[in-house]
Amino acid sequence: MSVREKVGGALIGQFEADALEFAHAAGITISEAFKNGFEVHRKADASYVTSADLRVERQLRQLIQARHPAHGIIGEEFPRHLPEAEFQWILDPIDGTEDFVHRVPTFGSIVALYYRGAPLVSVLDHPLLGLRCHAAFGRGSYTNNTRIELDDCPDEPDERLRVVLSARANFTRYRDEGARFDALARAFPNHRIYRSCYGHSLVASGAVDVMVDFQDTLWDLAAARLLTEEAGGRYHTVADFFVNDTRVYSAVFGRPSAVARLVAVLEAA
């Protein structure tokens, strides 16, 4: 029996309902801020943070602590809560804050629950698009409550494969892997570039074949593996390293044969 199976389906189902409730509450707060306005600041690294990011993360933390006082919380905007707990919630209140600031509706919330380092529940919610993807371990992957199965796409040639890449800025953020972006862009020219949450939702819903998400952090990638694997897709970790105290992840995920083809190009670059 795996670690996660010991948690049990009934409890996982309850956590799944909790995560959906928390993401729904966050979505209402985000929609109100989008409509009524918010303050915009830039962090030391020039990335954006808004009063809405802070408000939503505070709200999520309060909801989680009220419901599950023994659970830990890791979020983008505030320090870790109960770092030794077996259950850890991982939160990105608004992924794609730069798009949120510029009123591009593809931003979204990431809410995930891990048990001893393994994902139990994942939610990606795009309140402005009416798009929500969620998965729970052993219970399937859903887009707007429709069960998703990622069938394979072996017949599409490389030039037509529907690929999402991280922006090239990601590929050089901590290590210079720009040449890998260039190789992917050449080999798979039918690509889009989106920020993490929306790209992950497009993979999870089957709208694209595969995504390459490079040099991102724990909360950015918190929901992607479970959503992909519960839909029958493949999640491949390309790299996982520390830069000072920041853990950095790069991954390829989506339809299994598409993942294999992109990984082959990445490894040769």
Add this chain to the structure above:
Amino acid sequence: MSVREKVGGALIGQFEADALEFAHAAGITISEAFKNGFEVHRKADASYVTSADLRVERQLRQLIQARHPAHGIIGEEFPRHLPEAEFQWILDPIDGTEDFVHRVPTFGSIVALYYRGAPLVSVLDHPLLGLRCHAAFGRGSYTNNTRIELDDCPDEPDERLRVVLSARANFTRYRDEGARFDALARAFPNHRIYRSCYGHSLVASGAVDVMVDFQDTLWDLAAARLLTEEAGGRYHTVADFFVNDTRVYSAVFGRPSAVARLVAVLEAA
């Protein structure tokens, strides 16, 4: 007095209202097809066409011919109508058909009216996003009926400039200009990649600073110049050439100083 000024503001205003009415009707048909289903086919070049593309272009042609029987029509899916007419409507019923097929809501309709080769009216409509950009010569540029002025963005360094690129596939479609994609991706790494209509709407609404649309056709780019210029932005034609009987355009448009910076990189590549 320029050619377009001779048409007169009152008549341009009437054409503007007509174009908005036509795009609105198209949007209803598209939304219904998105909800109720449609047939999908691939053209000889492997690009998608759906029963919805054909139905919407037929609908637009009927509306235009009933209202303006002396006007010409150029559309993606059917032959030219009255090619010698002074007024020409240019239509792309669903730009981003591949996204429409895969239920990614960023597709949109492009409706433009030209007089003796100069743009009079432009509409970009994204029915699933509730996003519409329109402009009329001498009458301003609007996003969801809010007047847009594209102020300049001189203080953003290149690495933070908000840039939309065509996919690399566009840069090699008729001529191999892949090296220019690579140079742009390196110099402006905070990029997104979208299809034409949505990228143009993001420029027109001020959500991004600039777009590079490469090796696209008349209908793809039909609305971009007027929307940009009426908002105080700059539209720069990089190339305009024939491949057999297809006229191919490449352009950079958006905030003036951003356009200048991208054009400099393109010209050096």
